[in-house]
Amino acid sequence: MGFHLANVQCPRNTHFWLYDDGSYEEEGQNIIKGNIWQKASTRLIANLFSLPIPPGYSHGLKGDATGDSGRFVPDYLEQKSVHKLLLVGLEGSGSSTIFKQAKFLYGSKFSPGELLDLKLMIQINVYKYLSTLLEWRECFEDQAMKENRELCTIDKAAGETGVAQTRPSLFSLNQRLMQFADWLLEIVALGDLDAFFPAATREYAPIVQEVWKDTAIQATYKRNNEFHFLPDVASYFLDRVVEISSNEYEPTEKDILYAEGINQWNGLSLLEFSLDERYQFTDSYVDKPDDPSMLTKYQLIRINSKGLNGGLRCLEMLQEVRAIIFCISLADYDQTWVQGSGELSNKMISSRDMFEDVISHPSFEDTTCVLLLNKYDSFEAKVNRVPLTVCDWFADFSPVKPHHTHQSLASHAYYYIALKFKDLYSRISDRKLFVFQTKALERKTVDDAFRYIREVLRWDDVKNSDAFGSVEDSLCSMDMSSSS
Ligand SMILES: Nc1nc2c(ncn2[C@@H]2O[C@H](COP(=O)(O)OP(=O)(O)OP(=O)(O)O)[C@@H](O)[C@H]2O)c(=O)[nH]1
Numbered sequence: 001m002g003f004h005l006a007n008v009q010c011p012r013n014t015h016f017w018l019y020d021d022g023s024y025e026e027e028g029q030n031i032i033k034g035n036i037w038q039k040a041s042t043r044l045i046a047n048l049f050s051l052p053i054p055p056g057y058s059h060g061l062k063g064d065a066t067g068d069s070g071r072f073v074p075d076y077l078e079q080k081s082v083h084k085l086l087l088v089g090l091e092g093s094g095s096s097t098i099f100k101q102a103k104f105l106y107g108s109k110f111s112p113g114e115l116l117d118l119k120l121m122i123q124i125n126v127y128k129y130l131s132t133l134l135e136w137r138e139c140f141e142d143q144a145m146k147e148n149r150e151l152c153t154i155d156k157a158a159g160e161t162g163v164a165q166t167r168p169s170l171f172s173l174n175q176r177l178m179q180f181a182d183w184l185l186e187i188v189a190l191g192d193l194d195a196f197f198p199a200a201t202r203e204y205a206p207i208v209q210e211v212w213k214d215t216a217i218q219a220t221y222k223r224n225n226e227f228h229f230l231p232d233v234a235s236y237f238l239d240r241v242v243e244i245s246s247n248e249y250e251p252t253e254k255d256i257l258y259a260e261g262i263n264q265w266n267g268l269s270l271l272e273f274s275l276d277e278r279y280q281f282t283d284s285y286v287d288k289p290d291d292p293s294m295l296t297k298y299q300l301i302r303i304n305s306k307g308l309n310g311g312l313r314c315l316e317m318l319q320e321v322r323a324i325i326f327c328i329s330l331a332d333y334d335q336t337w338v339q340g341s342g343e344l345s346n347k348m349i350s351s352r353d354m355f356e357d358v359i360s361h362p363s364f365e366d367t368t369c370v371l372l373l374n375k376y377d378s379f380e381a382k383v384n385r386v387p388l389t390v391c392d393w394f395a396d397f398s399p400v401k402p403h404h405t406h407q408s409l410a411s412h413a414y415y416y417i418a419l420k421f422k423d424l425y426s427r428i429s430d431r432k433l434f435v436f437q438t439k440a441l442e443r444k445t446v447d448d449a450f451r452y453i454r455e456v457l458r459w460d461d462v463k464n465s466d467a468f469g470s471v472e473d474s475l476c477s478m479d480m481s482s483s484s
């Protein structure tokens with residue numbers, strides 16, 4: 001199995017001999033074919049399972065000149081090394097969307113197994129969305145009943161008969177749908193949803209559709225700004241529940257991007273890729289095709305926030321991370337979030353706290369950090385409606401009236417947030433925080449982000465080799481110019 005994890009080609013019936021130093025040869029051939037410790041995948045797996053790694057291999061490639069901080073790798077060796085990029089963010093920030101876009105952009109297609117995982121995840125999520133709606137329907141119905149009773153008491157006092165008390169409200173379901181709702185909510189309360197669905201998904205699709213279209217649920221959905229944990233994509237999938245629930249359903253590219261997450265179970269996803277030498281932020285390509293073997297290789301490691309719940313312990317297992325890519329949803333500034341302690345808090349503030357925890361983690365003292373401020377599209381639409389100051393951390397945001405400047409309110413607010421994070425970072429680290437704006441559903445912005453990250457890392461190498469001084473300025477201006 002170790003050979004498979006190390007990406008060693010193992011034809012059937014071929015046996016390998018593995019030596020203490022990690023080198024291996026085909027049985028009896030007396031020709032050393034390679035060394036498993038030189039394979040990045042072996043080292044990562046070993047890290048994750050806390051397996052010992054021979055000393056010469058634990059920091060980069062054997063014999064690489066990593067210098068004191070492990071940053072400087074001479075060009076000729078850099079070509080061969082794999083830069084690990086750790087992608088993290090609070091749930092819903094869009095980190096898995098960014099991962100999936102990177103896979104569409106630079107990776108291979110989703111395999112049939114991965115597509116099946118995505119399909120199951122989409123099918124089960126539909127039931128989660130519906131149960132959220134059903135819970136809120138119940139609250140709104142209770143509220144409506146209570147108001148009715150109060151009205152009744154007033155009417156009675158005025159000498160009128162109290163029929164309003166028994167009258168169904170806008171939020172009441174008929175008895176048949178009510179039975180289904182009770183049954184579904186019980187399964188959810190018992191935590192059995194994952195075990196029950198999607199095996200039963202096809203059978204219940206018609207009734208799910210009926211509940212979703214019912215006026216009580218539609219009235220509940222209209223009030224979705226009042227409750228949390230119902231993502232924007234809920235209606236996108238609920239509208240198509242029958243299609244999604246069929247055996248023949250295959251998620252489209254759009255479905256894959258809209259689905260929350262990459263698969264149901266896996267907290268960790270890996271993608272190895274390289275970037276061609278297309279010029280930064282333009283669509284022009286260099287004339288000659290690149291020699292793919294010369295391109296720097298990156299390994300994108302995405303851990304979902306559930307995977308980080310164990311107090312960031314798994315981060316310790318990730319050695320030699322070249323850069324942390326921390327993803328934050330700009331649109332979270334007015335959202336509520338349940339923290340680990342069960343307390344409710346503002347989601348932007350929860351994201352900030354998680355950011356602080358990750359960057360102050362001893363494993364990442366010397367690690368470059370790039371902050372991706374994502375969901376600029378939702379943010380742009382929202383910021384004109386909901387003042388940024390609803391988030392306590394942004395209480396001192398006082399924009400110059402938009403018509404006095406050329407900047408929109410959204411871009412003004414974006415710079416303000418970027419600076420907040422830069423200030424915070426500078427209080428914790430003596431390194432510079434790089435900030436980039438994304439709309440992860442737009443593939444181009446994710447491509448731009450990775451090209452920006454590549455420039456940041458190149459700059460880092462140059463800075464550490466002390467050859468140039470002015471690259472930082474050009475990166476800063478790039479970073480700022482990319483945000484309008
Ligand atoms: N409007 C908008 N929606 C986005 C953007 N990025 C992600 N989303 C949506 O936001 C939802 C959550 O994104 P995910 O990528 O699942 O975020 P995540 O929570 O970091 O990933 P998991 O931890 O795996 O759930 C998905 O429905 C995405 O389609 C964006 O830039 N704009």
Ligand SMILES: [Mg+2]
Pocket residue numbers: 091092093260261
């Ligand atoms: Mg999510």
